[in-house]
Amino acid sequence: MTIDVLGGLRVGGPDGDAGPTAPKQRQLLGLLVLRADQVVPAATCMRELWHDHPPRSAATTLQTYVMHLRRVLAHADVPARVVTCGHGYRLRVDPLDTDLGVVHTRVREGEERAAAGDPTRAARSWREALALWRGAVLADVRTGPVAQQIAGHLDQWRLLLVERYLEAELRCGRHRQVVPTATALAGRHPLSEPIHASLITALHRSGRQADAVRVYERLAAALRRDLGVPPSAPLRRLHQAVRTGAGWLDPPPPAAPVLSLDALCALDAGRRPFLVPTPPGGTS
Numbered sequence: 001m002t003i004d005v006l007g008g009l010r011v012g013g014p015d016g017d018a019g020p021t022a023p024k025q026r027q028l029l030g031l032l033v034l035r036a037d038q039v040v041p042a043a044t045c046m047r048e049l050w051h052d053h054p055p056r057s058a059a060t061t062l063q064t065y066v067m068h069l070r071r072v073l074a075h076a077d078v079p080a081r082v083v084t085c086g087h088g089y090r091l092r093v094d095p096l097d098t099d100l101g102v103v104h105t106r107v108r109e110g111e112e113r114a115a116a117g118d119p120t121r122a123a124r125s126w127r128e129a130l131a132l133w134r135g136a137v138l139a140d141v142r143t144g145p146v147a148q149q150i151a152g153h154l155d156q157w158r159l160l161l162v163e164r165y166l167e168a169e170l171r172c173g174r175h176r177q178v179v180p181t182a183t184a185l186a187g188r189h190p191l192s193e194p195i196h197a198s199l200i201t202a203l204h205r206s207g208r209q210a211d212a213v214r215v216y217e218r219l220a221a222a223l224r225r226d227l228g229v230p231p232s233a234p235l236r237r238l239h240q241a242v243r244t245g246a247g248w249l250d251p252p253p254p255a256a257p258v259l260s261l262d263a264l265c266a267l268d269a270g271r272r273p274f275l276v277p278t279p280p281g282g283t284s
Contacts, residue, residue: 003033003093003097006099008135008139008140012076023142027142028062030141035091036101037090039086049065110122110168119172122168126161159192163192166178166194170201178199178202193231200216203215205248216239219231
């Protein structure tokens with residue numbers, strides 16, 4: 001990989017990080033990487049850099065930033081180039097040369113393996129994808145409204161990926177390994193039913209019925225307090241199975257597969273969207 005955004009912005013050259021140092025240039029490069037191999041209109045770039053108050057010289061200044069980015073990337077000797085496409089710019093880069101591109105590749109591999117009935121290899125692919133997250137998206141870049149929206153969508157996408165990963169690990173019979181991971185994740189996502197369902201299942205399988213019941217009760221209280229809704233029917237059935245001392249419980253039904261940006265953007269605002277940039281090499 002040569003350009004990373006899942007954490008701080010890093011441009012990998014032969015001598016380490018060779019990325020731009022000027023804040024606006026870093027901001028522009030971050031946006032182009034998030035939308036790698038797609039045309040980003042100049043107007044979108046200007047909104048990212050200056051919100052709704054661009055200076056009179058915005059178009060010329062943007063061209064100057066692009067020129068500097070081209071020099072930086074060439075000097076860093078990374079296989080990525082910023083090209084002009086009509087009234088916008090495209091970062092041409094191989095998907096496997098960005099951490100986000102590798103994540104997309106691993107996620108697709110996991111979905112294919114899960115569909116083929118191979119949860120072990122699916123879990124491995126998703127584990128590798130999750131390991132590439134070093135922190136918040138573009139954590140050391142002062143992002144604007146466009147990159148912030150994409151970063152928020154990626155956070156949601158990551159949560160969906162975590163849910164899929166836990167479900168696959170349970171299908172592999174790795175419930176004892178799931179407990180500490182799911183416990184930590186449940187603390188960070190106190191309203192996530194899939195994560196709590198995985199934790200309840202893992203605890204029950206590990207012989208910790210009382211702990212499983214407490215996890216359910218804590219989630220039920222949080223849902224009623226914060227959202228005014230009860231737990232879903234599948235979760236209530238899982239709780240009942242735990243309370244009645246059912247034997248080996250199956251994990252909850254698989255979560256929906258990770259979708260493309262275009263498909264997800266079609267979801268109603270009131271539904272649970274997992275919006276992600278189209279994978280590099282895809283269509284915008």
